[in-house]
Amino acid sequence: MAADIVPPRPTPILHTVLDRRQTLTLGLSAAVAILGSEAAVAQSQSFPQAVLAALPEGQPFDAARVADMARTLARRAFVPPASDLPDPLGSLTYEQYVGIRALGTALVWNGEGRAFSLEPLHRGFLFTNPVQLFVVEDGAVRRLAYERGKFDFGKLQVPAGTPGGPDFGFSGFRVFFGGAGEAAQEIAIFQGATFFRAIARGQNFGAQARALMLRPAEAKGEEVPIFRAFWIERPSAGSGALVIHALLDSESVAGAVRFTLRPGEMTIIDVETTLFPRVALEHVGLGGMTATYLFGPNDQRGIDDARAAVYEAKGLQMLNGQGEWIWRPLSNPETLQISAFVDTDPRGIGLLQRDRDYATFQDDDQRFERRPSLWIEPFGDWGPGTVQLIEVPSDSEVNDNVIAYWRPKTPYPQGGEVTFAYRQFWCWKPPERPPLATVANTRVGRGSNNRRRRFFVDFVGDSLADAGTTVEAKPALTTAPGAVHNVRVWPYPERKTLRVAFELDPGNETSCELRLVLEAAGKPLSETWLYRWTP
Incomplete structure (x- = not known):
């Protein structure tokens, strides 16, 4: 089961359907399912806070210490995230969750005259994993403390507890750019497992990225890494870049990730990752990305829809190590499809939305023509491997049913250290395009x-x-x-x-x-x- 790139190589593997609500993060339900079996363990254990002591509050920040924390974490057994979120937060519907709003006082750096501001995101619904947030200001670490009074819960009856309320914690954060208040545009979200997404100026959110993928589409089940903590560097006044450090953890691996985000006509994110495997990693996905494809001109069977087409990405674009430009249209198959495109040192991979005309979709609400293309370019040589494309049958546009990533041929050894980096372009059109028809x-x-x-x-x-x-x-x-x-x-x-x-x-x-x-x-x-x- 493989699309042809010389030499063709079949990849017969299985996959289970991963669902998401349209504005939520793909695969979080899978993460909940995977970790749910260990809920009893999670109740009696907590994340080893001693690991975070390497960067105590008030002390100078050193990016190398994030990697040191990951190295230390990899020597310990994995501790599942605590499932201690009380009702109603632990049993919210989607509509109830999106009704929780951060007040203006919760926004970080708002009104300071900087290009960026942050909105901490509350835990709840599927987003139950606690994530610790730190900012780096004037070179020193400051923890963002949870304050119940900085959130509007609407009609929800949330326990008040002691004065100031209990520490429900955060699930991630949004990034705003371009001014204060209503002038600021939301340009990125880091929330759920290791998922994140971004947009260019004038776009709507669509495709999503994953910092690391482990065993996607394998019969024994996918392993879903999570982010434990973030350290976000406060940019200087006038700076157009935001630097974010993250501590990654999973049953099989721990790691440190550095994101450098530059918004604009296209939003560029440099992703630098160091992994410390607890066990040998046979199936790793780098540069992972996901999107929705329900139907289009090449794939309309069984669809009863007034719209002309429904998809966030039209195809998989590849620039292989031999300089060949390849276009693979996406589809919504009747049965799960796995394609493996053999290559060495790929030069670019992306899920692209090539259709920018409203008439293509005729959707006044979703505006799929405004969804970002996501194109990645590796830094350095990635060696031999395959571009993996997974197409999952779907009957709903709220499913991210297309997954693409690079799978290295050589496994990552237990106890080793692996580094890789790439640049993402969240864009209307990738900066490098075929010089051909x-x-x-x-x-x-x-x-x-x-x-x-x-x-x-x-x-x-x-x-x-x-x-x-x-x-x-x-x-x-x-x-x-x-x-x-x-x-x-x-x-x-x-x-x-x-x-x-x-x-x-x-x-x-x-x-x-x-x-x-x-x-x-x-x-x-x-x-x-x-x-x-x-x-």
Whole structure:
């Protein structure tokens, strides 16, 4: 079960469906399920606070000590997060949880004339794991203490307890940029397990990132790491960058992560990670990202929806180590699909939203055309491995059913130390794009008989405005297995478009891997289109 990149390599693994509410974090329900079996242990144990003593409040901050804490933590047995959140906070509905509002007095650095401010996020609903928040001001560590009076709970009857209220704690934080009060724009959220997301100017939240993935889609279950604590450096006045340090923990590994966030026309986040495995890590996911894909022109079966399309990302873009640009349209399959794209030293991976026209979706509420593309570029060489793409069947747009990440070929050894880094671009368009014609649309429908499927693949690019070029362009099209028939080329120079139409006859096969690239004089005119057909 793998899409073709030479050499093709199957990856037969399983996965369970991970659900999320639209504005929540993918996989948190999975984290709750995984850790829930250890709830009894969590009641009698707590996170070893002695680890955090390496950076005591009021003392100078040293980023190296976060890695030291992770190293120390890795030598100890994993302690699940405490499940001590009382009702009603531990049993909130989604609507009740989003009704909890932080008051203006809870915002950190608001009104100080800095470009950034922070909003601590309350625990509740699925977000029950406690996260300790610290800020670094004038070089010194300051703990953000929980104060019940800084939150508006609406109609919820929350226990008051002693004067000042009990310490319910935080689940994460939001990052605002660009001024104080209503002038500030929410540009990033760090909340739940090791999930975070960001947007560029003028966008709506969509795709999400994961700082680390362990055993995704394996039959024995995914392991979901969590963030234990954050240290956020107060930026100087006029600074356009925010530095965030995090302590990561899981049954199999501890780690330190440094995020450097730069908002703008595209929001750039540099992610630097050091891992200390407690056990050998056979299946690790780096640069993980997730998004929703419900239906589109290539995938409309069984959909009864007034909208034209529903997806946060249209396809998986790859720039492999050989310099080949690859486009893999996403789908909502009938059965779980796992694709593995073999590569060495990948140069870029991303879940992209290429459709920026309202007419594509006709959705006045969700505005999918405003969702960010997420493109990552590794720092340094990542060696051999595979880009993994997981497509999970879904019947609802509130499911993040598409997952992509880099899986190193070589396992990470127990007791070792592993570092890696990459740059994320949360953007309208990635900064580096194919210097070739790109795929604008993939359409699939019934062919000339009940067995065949008809495909339209539209390529667009400046080179296709030249009638001479389009005459020379030839589609290099293959399928394995199956057969292709009735291949035709329709050039539209006035629209800088060339359409390749063909029929796929899968025979008795249950899946076919298709590959298409436009060529002229033996050289590519387009990125490579890959597609997996399934019934």
